[in-house]
Amino acid sequence: MIIGGGEDRTDDKTVLTRFVEMAGGAECRFVVITTASRVPDKVWEMYDTAFADLGVAARKHLHLDSRADANNRELVAEIEQADGIFMTGGDQKRLMAIIGGTLADEAMHRALIERGAVIAGTSAGASAMSNHMLADGKTDLHPEKGAVHLGAGLGLINRVVIDQHFSQRHRLARLLTVVASNPHLLGIGIDEDTALIVTPGSGIEVIGDGAVTIADGRDTITNIADLPQHGCPELIDVRLHLLPSGSRYQTGEAPAPLAHFMHIVTHRNTLS
Amino acid sequence: MIIGGGEDRTDDKTVLTRFVEMAGGAECRFVVITTASRVPDKVWEMYDTAFADLGVAARKHLHLDSRADANNRELVAEIEQADGIFMTGGDQKRLMAIIGGTLADEAMHRALIERGAVIAGTSAGASAMSNHMLADGKTDLHPEKGAVHLGAGLGLINRVVIDQHFSQRHRLARLLTVVASNPHLLGIGIDEDTALIVTPGSGIEVIGDGAVTIADGRDTITNIADLPQHGCPELIDVRLHLLPSGSRYQTGEAPAPLAHFMHIVTHRNTLS
Incomplete structure (x- = not known):
């Protein structure tokens, strides 16, 4: 949870x-x-x-x-x-x-x-x-190269980066910085008084007052690798999902664009 | 401009x-x-x-x-x-x-x-x-059914809805409300001291201090039609693009996920 x-x-x-x-x-x-x-x-x-x-x-x-x-x-x-x-x-x-x-x-x-x-x-x-933990990062209006630092987390869940107080602190830009720099990690932003419940092998549910935002940058075209520090990257084709409280999916039953997210969070995998 | x-x-x-x-x-x-x-x-x-x-x-x-x-x-x-x-x-x-x-x-x-x-x-x-103009709308933390109203605009540009003071006033949620309810319209959010230059038939350029955000909801899966007023919709697969100042594309030369946006804004079309 x-x-x-x-x-x-x-x-x-x-x-x-x-x-x-x-x-x-x-x-x-x-x-x-x-x-x-x-x-x-x-x-x-x-x-x-x-x-x-x-x-x-x-x-x-x-x-x-x-x-x-x-x-x-x-x-x-x-x-x-x-x-x-x-x-x-x-x-x-x-x-x-x-x-x-x-x-x-x-x-x-x-x-x-x-x-x-x-x-x-x-x-x-x-x-x-998560295994790769959002250790600290600037919350700004736009994604910024070098503004977010990852660290090693517990690894109870892998291939995601979790941010919290998400909508309240306007943290989408920093989550986009993470997925632009690390497209193999899914960004998960969780609002205050809101929980993402992950039942291993089974499914997910969102409860509470807010929503869970998922940023999937696997297909994103970006120039972030070539930018100087503090540059604002161009991002083309970030897939964004918003799951408000009440959203609930069993593995295998979620709409296709959520399949990767469902697989990542409900299955244990050895890849970081 | x-x-x-x-x-x-x-x-x-x-x-x-x-x-x-x-x-x-x-x-x-x-x-x-x-x-x-x-x-x-x-x-x-x-x-x-x-x-x-x-x-x-x-x-x-x-x-x-x-x-x-x-x-x-x-x-x-x-x-x-x-x-x-x-x-x-x-x-x-x-x-x-x-x-x-x-x-x-x-x-x-x-x-x-x-x-x-x-x-x-x-x-x-x-x-x-734009032809369909963002007339007024609540800026909140999440998209909300019924929170944004469109009106008739000048139609100098069609099939888009333009929002301004975009990052500064945290208006992504209201732009997502528009594209969730009107997936045939592209959402364009423009930051302060920033301009999207559209040269008809030719190309686009972003200049100034900030960025232009594009929300493409054509493939989005959402329950917004079935929600009561003020409900927060689930949104799966919104395509998001961020074009910071300096982004510049000629028609036909933009990466594939931008092709629809480029076509919509640089060509006149009779569809609203």
Whole structure:
């Protein structure tokens, strides 16, 4: 479950409610990883209240403040036993610097693949889910060569780059910068209080308040490779898809222009 | 010459300089139509100064404040003799209510087609150039059924809808609303201080500070027809093109995904 940040935590809680349901309901075990945040206790308090409101009894705070924490078997056991794992916002680079390649990282992959646990990430936690992560980037009116930097993410999902707070912060130009420079990666922009639910091997669904934007640059003709830094590229033939809340497709049943996206997100693949 | 509004009038004057050059240079006759504006004298003063700075001696102000004015042969003669005709910003509905279907309207068409005069429109003057004109519309984060209204424009260019102040006012969502509802029309978004130069039968060029965005919805799969008013449509496969300043193509030489756009804008056609 990839959440675009700013999901409602006090009123209707559409996104968090679905997260609890998908993980198996209020009786299941939930863990909240606040490693991305500089104010982990404050963030935890917010989610603690929200999950308590949703009837969740077994809720744990895992800050994992260092790589030693992220390799601590006792702490990692919380991930190994969780049905629902939630990564909060903050800074995705901080999240990766601390848990990338640790036992905690491994435990999340196993939880998803072997046990079918539900992993949710919001804001920075959403960006960190892909193998190639949008680490930072200028939000400007136009795409700009060199304005966006990728980093290594968790690789829970591959061949995509995820951006969040997407419509609210007008981030299409920076997502177009990514796909112009990396046409083998699909750009996914997720709005606030909106989630893209990916069920491996099965399908996708968009829930919440906004929409998911997909930018497919595989056939795009661009001069970006030949531009100087900070130049604005010409882009011809970017395929754009907008999936508002309520969009829902099973693998194999989506319209043809979505087939590649569906394949990429619902199948595990070894290509980065 | 279709200008996205806010073109520089005091410093480098890139766009206005090119307008003067295209019309044949400072010795030619220029007329400024301020009908769209509620403060025509103020707007005229600004362009009067700008064109004087560019060495233009024969510069005339045509406010055309009523349909009687727009059918007044003496006033219309100014258009008939002009090498460069410039329509200012304001409200495109006001412009059309006053000059649509008048002798002034006819004189502009003849000037363009028979004499090869240069017609420029900025902001409201740009929107009014197409046959189907973006009359008004909500600028929101997402496309929305019913949020944009088209009206009848001058038809100096057909099968397109032109929006202006495009990147600066984050108007992609409203342009997508237009192409989702009217897939036979191409959406053209022009940034401030930026112009799309269309040379009939010959080619296109983008000049100025920003870019021109083209949204092609001919192959888009959407549920907009079945949505209630104000619903956010699903859009699958919108073809997006971004042509930054400096982009320049001759008819027949543009990359294949631009061929339809090139044909539409450089050829006169009777289809609306």
